Amino acid sequence: MAATLTERRLFILKLVVQEFIETATPIASDTLVRKFGLGFSSATVRNDMAALEEIGYLTHLHTSAGRVPTDAGYRFFVENLMDRTSLSMAEQRMIRHQFYQVRGELDQWIQLAGAVLARTAQNASLVTPPRAEQLRFKNLELISIHDTMVLAVLVFHGGIVKQQTFSVDTARAAEELRRSAGRISDQLLDLTMSQVEQLIAQDAQRPTPTFGEFDRGVIDLVIHAMQTFEEQAREQIHSDGLLEMLSQPEFIPSLARDDAERAVERLRRVLEILKSGRGLGQLIPQALASNGVQVIIGGEHGEDEMREYSVVLARYGVGGTVTGVLGVIGPTRMSYPRSISTVRYISSLMSNLLGNLYAGDTRPPFEGE
Known part of the structure; x- marks a missing residue:
């Protein structure tokens, strides 16, 4: 009989995803019981984890007793379980102040957007320059x-x-x-x-x-x-945040040779992605044609070189005039709430900046706040 998603299993799935994002280590049942004081036994949690694995939301890594989310598990988390958060008011004020100091320089806005995205989301960023929505x-x-x-x-x-x-x-x-x-x-x-x-x-x-x-x-x-x-x-993609991305555990090899080789291969692949835009180019038109924040997780890319990465993108600009795309890229084990809220806020800010620029006012918005 196929496993079903009960309220308890949904709760356990949410905890596993959140804990794995935070710790980057497979999550064991007794870890959840001990850390969160769950009102049921480790055996019950193990059974629910097994059911979630049967559904396809969790999996094993090697012979570890702990579980980690699959791409499908991350997708279900993002769409159904994730807490919707916003950047704090203090962060928003700090970011607005940085853009205010740059004034009306579009190239500097693009560079600053990339730097802020990378620092805030702790992953690599990408920004395309704004251009006419369709060449006419x-x-x-x-x-x-x-x-x-x-x-x-x-x-x-x-x-x-x-x-x-x-x-x-x-x-x-x-x-x-x-x-x-x-x-x-x-x-x-x-x-x-x-x-x-x-x-x-x-x-x-x-x-x-x-x-x-x-x-x-x-x-x-x-x-x-x-x-x-x-x-x-x-192909005109400005990227930043390589150091932030490489500080993630996925790029820090252990003493085991096979693990070191995997870390080096991940490093080579991400350098290629950020340098050439390979694997990202086809996502840009999709983001330009979409509203809101787009989240593409691991194997959803359809590209082998992107199967271990997630991308969070949003369109920015002035509707009917010029638009660009900005976002972050990182391992599938990224903090989706943080990344999504960061991309959403910077997209909104850049849209306001461009709106002022095309209206003939080069002062960034929120100047008086």
Whole structure:
């Protein structure tokens, strides 16, 4: 008969997760009974732990008698058992004061957000610069620079300008290039990359297409430029807190050789993640498209290199104008209440800062508090 989740088992699961987060050591039944003065025996707790293991929320490490949470156990804890907390008022005032000292420098806000996230959550942080929610086409110029060489000047909303040269089979007169650029600009105005692709697909089905072969080649250039920009934007990740993360027990090897090798491998992997953003890039678009705080735990990433890590992310920015993503990354044994409350607060603060900046007021909010 399958195990069921009783109130007592839920309580024991919560205690196991909290204790493992705090101690980083497998939790034994007698430890819980002794520390929390439970009104039932160690044998009862062991039975409930076994039931929780059968459900898939706890597991053994090696031959240890203690249990540790699984990814599913952490997920259930975050969604159903975790105490919702906020940063203390003293911490909030201290953080606001730090941002007030920086004034209206966006680059410094990003660096400070990364440092505060890492220090407060005691794990590594990541912050992407704010950018237009979706790149939108604005204007195009085509300039002949040689008989068979054309310069395309691509202008997108947000003041983004890209230049690209391309060759043509036959020379094009300046007036012909001007008409083509005007025709493309009129049709593509304010469109996102996906909308441009949809427009081209629909135009190709018409009995008399709006765009000829030359126009379609230029529009392919536009799509490629937008795609490249989107990919580069996802890779612009500012990270901080490597020392905070490496102070976690998972990265401190014991004298046992196999444990030391695992710690070194974890170190190598986290350096790669923070340096290249590998394993994080696909999470950024998801966070940009979501509301609230997103928590991705261990194997939920779908990436082997991320299976031992959890990421807590939130979008920040000015809706309809610019947005970025910030968050923390650490071992699955992270303090989820602390990490979530920290990410939520810094996201809200950065959104207020950007709102003031785009409104023409460079003073950080809460200045008078």
